[in-house]
Amino acid sequence: MEGSCPWPVAPVRNPQAAAATPSGILTPSSSEVASLLNSNSHHRPLKICGGGTTSRCAAEAHWTVDLSPKLRQLTVDQQTHRVRFGSGWTMGELQGELAQWGCMVTTGLSGLPGVGFVLTGGMGPLSRSLGLAIDHVQSLSGIWGNGQPFALKRAELSEASAKHSIQQWTALLGAAPFLGVVQEIELRTLHLLPLTVVQGCVDPNRLAELITAAEHFPRGLSLQWCWGEAIEVMLVARCDDPKAVETLSDLTRTIPLNDQRQTTAAGLHQLPAFGSRAFPSTQDLVVHQEVIGLLGPGWGKATPALLQALNAAMANRPHPRCSLSNQQLGGAVADCSSQVTAFRHRDAEWKPWITASWPPDDHNARQAALNWLVRVWEELSPYCPGIHLAQLHDHLPWHGRELEAAFGPWLTPLRQLKQQLDPEAVLPPL
Incomplete structure (x- = not known):
């Protein structure tokens, strides 16, 4: 289980994490995870790695x-439209496998993240019509921080269920990294959706126009942008939504993009790469980074004035x-109650994320x-007061502020639950 080799150099690994010198690298099987979390284990302190994209x-x-x-x-079950998979898969690998079965799950702009993408919310270009990835979770199994196993199924939770099981399920959907190690997850699948x-690229004034227009988009259309050396924009429309396709066509005529390119994808597994055109001369620089999502x-x-300040x-x-960078939410994200998952910000229309590089x-x-x-x-906090904890910053001075903004009044119950499950x-x- 232990290895003495240096951290592997692979494209899915975060450069800052890759440069660290860990005490060792453990590659446990499913049956060995519990022993690592058990109080008798000498492997302390621990960091959990799935996709390897976080710092x-x-x-x-x-x-x-x-x-x-x-x-x-x-395991793919085409009759029940479910996929059950281990925590070693990245989202890109999963989508590639599912495409062979003619189905997909809702994932984000990048295929590199692991199951942490799902467990912290799971936002992507189809969230406006499909909701968050956590809204599609059907079952979870793994090991709590205290070394005890858990196995929870959505279908078995009801008003008659034990209150603690419902609370645990709710907490895992948004706050799992603080409470346990999820080893296996089951998601509802969808037929491949052509996109x-x-x-293209825009200037700040045209970006403000796009943002204003986007807040009136149909659910089948979303806006993403990345602002570095240039401002790169990505618009994604579901081909099965005529209103979304019509709106996209009208928009690209009224607010044309520089170097505009249009492609068709059979599903999210073919989503084009995003972000490289924002860094035409510095894309290959080796940097360390921290990222915070709002x-x-x-x-x-307020959009024009805010864009001036951001400029x-x-x-x-x-x-x-x-x-x-920024990603559009809204739509179906708000269809799910804020009480049924630990992701509290169901009213969010925007998820901007700030990347510090050095x-x-x-x-x-x-x-x-x-x-x-x-x-x-x-600058952004009056407009985006919430936090999306896709990246953890317990090593930075504002970790406490992040937790408050992410979980709000549910932070106290979460801390009580952590005391039981990860004492x-x-x-x-937390």
């Missing part, structure tokens, strides 16, 4: 539990790879980049 999937003087090599089971994708309602009439912030970023081993540049991130956060705080702190 804290490995850290100095920590043992890395890498789920990717051995938790690779996968029309339009990509959540908030529509910006409405000034982008002009003063300390490194060319510092960036600001050269490896440059402490001063790191601090400058993090200071810039906080300044942009302050020795083996997993990240």
